Amino acid sequence: MEVTALKNDLDLEAVGEAMHRFLVELYPICRSITGEGVRETLRRIRQHIPLDIHEVPTGTPVFDWTIPREWNIRDAYIKDPAGNRVVDFRSHNLHVLGYSVPVKATMTLAQLKEHLFTSPEHPDWIPYRTSYYKEQWGFCLSQRQRDALDGQPPDTEYEVCIDSTLEAGHLTYGESLVPGARSDEILISCHVCHPSLANDNLSGIALATYLAERLSQCTLRYSYRLVFAPGTIGAIAWLARNEGHLDRIRSGLVLACVGDAAPSSYKKSRQGDAEIDHAVEHVLTHSGDEYALLEFSPYGYDERQYGSPGFNLPVGCLMRSPPGAFPEYHTSADGPDLVRPTYLADSLNKLVAVLEVLEHNVGYRNLKPKCEPQLGKYGLYGALGGKAEGRVPELAMLWVLNYSDGAHSLLDIARKAGIPFAHIKRAADALHEAGLLEALVD
């Protein structure tokens, strides 16, 4: 089977712009772990790629968890006596503590105080807070807004309103399968539960969407399963409903925070030396760019769930800034301007390079393992010996021949040789065509 090169004719600049436009389109939607925001987001993804939208009813047990009530919100504000909305959900959806229960009351600042959250170290930014599993209501506001409230007479009464519902409903997630020649799957997962936060994780959503679009245009060896699910509870629900099929997952990546200016970073799967770990490290090493490799740890994004000890799936996490490692993290400063088309495009470029490696990472057996074969006989050798010139392809062939011993895949050989995978693959193709290699059964 001839696998299509994923990078062929990939116009990174144009796709970078398109991903960013999609991110800008999704930005105003008020998402949470359940509710209309997620549904609307998934519907818009479905305008780009085929997507099955799954609804899991409130109360459904998923491992140690239970699907919570569905949360929806129409409006929320704090009004001063003059009727001015001093905090207004309509101006930014981060203003409401996520999963706030409804409230409609009049109270002084003293009474309101414990429901207000600010980020004093960045006085202009609204922090992002939620309270999924404890009934609460609250407002997040900038420290400057809070200071203004503090400047009012203490007996000032405010009208406080959160027009939300928290009722039996569903948790919603989306799933897209791009079929390949094999039933083994590569899992691509991103969380879709954050309201107006751009890098975390509209960037991951946009990247996964455009990746799926690209994959659907290619002839693939592996099947690709893209999961767009609310963080934690969504991934847990997906795992619970797919527990019987997890053995088909050969590799996986969580995509998150892939649009900011930081260098690419990769957090290894719990296994630590899985094929996906080697593939990403190889691509980053040869990218010519700075990058960071992080060991697995049981916090971060949904690699926590995929890498829980009962599953231990080979799923790593591709990022730029890791969570918490950029000052705008979980604040209103994580807006569309923090993410740039060029960084989204760079993340796509690296992601596609990783998948190219996985798609073509097969093993061969050298059919002439005693001494080197006479490459010249097969037209595989520059006729002139002497000074080494332009011998990189020949070098790659020698590496492939020497290590195609039944114990090394092409990626293993590329890593040992310190030669980019693409060169090693070109060499293997030429040797295979010349009848010097036989493919190992996977």
Next chain:
Amino acid sequence: MEVTALKNDLDLEAVGEAMHRFLVELYPICRSITGEGVRETLRRIRQHIPLDIHEVPTGTPVFDWTIPREWNIRDAYIKDPAGNRVVDFRSHNLHVLGYSVPVKATMTLAQLKEHLFTSPEHPDWIPYRTSYYKEQWGFCLSQRQRDALDGQPPDTEYEVCIDSTLEAGHLTYGESLVPGARSDEILISCHVCHPSLANDNLSGIALATYLAERLSQCTLRYSYRLVFAPGTIGAIAWLARNEGHLDRIRSGLVLACVGDAAPSSYKKSRQGDAEIDHAVEHVLTHSGDEYALLEFSPYGYDERQYGSPGFNLPVGCLMRSPPGAFPEYHTSADGPDLVRPTYLADSLNKLVAVLEVLEHNVGYRNLKPKCEPQLGKYGLYGALGGKAEGRVPELAMLWVLNYSDGAHSLLDIARKAGIPFAHIKRAADALHEAGLLEALVD
């Protein structure tokens, strides 16, 4: 079983002073590998802790060795013609070559010369020398004393006297068992054969004594066996007499040179990756202090014997300055002032922390291994998500849950997480109490 925290109410400053006072008390006694000095030392230890005193008769074969004759000494001197003691055992017991046979003679310096030992690089210090297995007599003196002798007329005659006995008798060692819930033992060993040398090894003796006192006040998981024996021959005798029971030793530490100002150092057991090696390295890493880790080598203190290839016991050596690594080593300058209460206390503090790790280093199995459990359900999760704040305990819980897979002990998890053992243990306790973990049978 609830194990007592060894550190509870441990007044380090007071215990440091007490250890130093005990060291000062033991300092004047003239110990050797046999004889009354060792016996007297053990009797004084027995004023602090229960101690069995064992006597092994001269001539007893112990592996490749034989218990030597017992050495005792009453007096020794070199007198000048005027009757002045120019070298006097009563002023410092290092003045006599250890195990000197008796002598009573008159001779010139020329005849005496080959029996005199000095340390020219430190002209005021008396070196420490012994001749256990070759019959000899001699005096150790400062280079200044020697220079004074050289300044006398060459025909000056000296009265030389060593009033020692070397006769059939016994080798003496002491042993104390602090029983715990299990019959597995932690071995604590220190050498008691050095005359007036403070850091090497009255410091180790004082530390072992006060540790045993402390242990006897606690409810323990392991039993602790403290061995106070002469170096080399004493440890060999102990091993020979306990050969049938060595499989009960789960971990062990030799304590030596634990009172000087150098940072703590640890020489690994021959196994190199035993639980004791990991425990000490973990405690030193998180101590915030400088420290040194040394690989096992077959010289040093009695870890040489415990780590001989026929036993290969997991016994390391806890020190501050390693032997030979401080200028005062094996000279009269290794006196009570070289050892400070604060360093003894610091050594005790680290030793106790190591034993805390061993006492509590158990393994658990995560009973909810598929995805993370919902910690909030068990009251184990801060209700507010969002910005990571004060999440260290939650982090520790996530590490414990993820790696309680049957292959990792709490210490393994603490090392992987880079989190102090005490936090990991607190997390495990909370999770166990919540029913999320079951203890593995050891």
Next chain:
Amino acid sequence: MEVTALKNDLDLEAVGEAMHRFLVELYPICRSITGEGVRETLRRIRQHIPLDIHEVPTGTPVFDWTIPREWNIRDAYIKDPAGNRVVDFRSHNLHVLGYSVPVKATMTLAQLKEHLFTSPEHPDWIPYRTSYYKEQWGFCLSQRQRDALDGQPPDTEYEVCIDSTLEAGHLTYGESLVPGARSDEILISCHVCHPSLANDNLSGIALATYLAERLSQCTLRYSYRLVFAPGTIGAIAWLARNEGHLDRIRSGLVLACVGDAAPSSYKKSRQGDAEIDHAVEHVLTHSGDEYALLEFSPYGYDERQYGSPGFNLPVGCLMRSPPGAFPEYHTSADGPDLVRPTYLADSLNKLVAVLEVLEHNVGYRNLKPKCEPQLGKYGLYGALGGKAEGRVPELAMLWVLNYSDGAHSLLDIARKAGIPFAHIKRAADALHEAGLLEALVD
């Protein structure tokens, strides 16, 4: 069996000079992968050591290769219209493209151009080029010579002559066996196919020759097989004809570029952790000189063939400058002056030290594995304890005793202890003589 110390009475300075004289003697001969040049070289080696000269007929299949026609050359030149040889084989044999087919013609520079090879970055040097497996003819010349031709009128006609033959004949290689007590062999291999190039590889030829001479004067544990063969095709032919006996090769070294001023370098065998790899690394580490260790790679010299996956023999490559890593590589500047007697002698010195290690690298079992034996009883211990003085030999004994546990050879112990092999061996000899060790059957 008492093995002779290879270094005894080895007059390195004299042997260095002798090796260099031999190199100067061989330098003018025009060698190639077949033909009289190789034969003449082997005949001169045979004046120093016993040597079997093998002739493999043209057309013989050797694995994937076929022995090529034999190439011989009498003369070659480019003459200008005045009859001057502007390029003359008689002045330097590198002037002819190796394996050039015969040619006799008159042509202009335009027609000649594609047959001319220069090295523009070093305008005074003649490059070394060959065309073994594609029929071609050509001349190699300095860029200055080429510039002079370019300065002539374009219609100048040159007489071009290569008086060579390319006919059925033989490939020739030489083999010398220095028998030892055991039939296991150490393989020493060097390539003999280069024309007038001194470091690459007359240096290797001279070193192998004088090594064999030295070995023949010694009582040896291993047998040594020295192979003097043309690069690639010669090694392949040797492997094909000896395939049934390769299991007797216990270790091996390719010798190449061993005479230049660069520090010694060692390229590991494909196995990477074979005894030869450990032995060379140990010797270089303790040499006090700079050195370089290189991982195996499937290009370089004939370690490529010995280390092909069908054989995977433990054969590394001892060099100074690796191929391609010195500017004179494969040019006329690699002449006898690039190689100095002192560097040849240093390479011999290190090579002999490596073979000393292999010859004496046996394993012992400690017959008193429980505690240390009482070394004093066997006369193996300085009688005076106390300050550590002159205790290196005792230290080496303790290392040997502790690790002679059936799992460690003397080289393993020397590496673990960081003590030179010779000290460890001396200690083992003393302990063995004292009855404390028994030799393990290899």
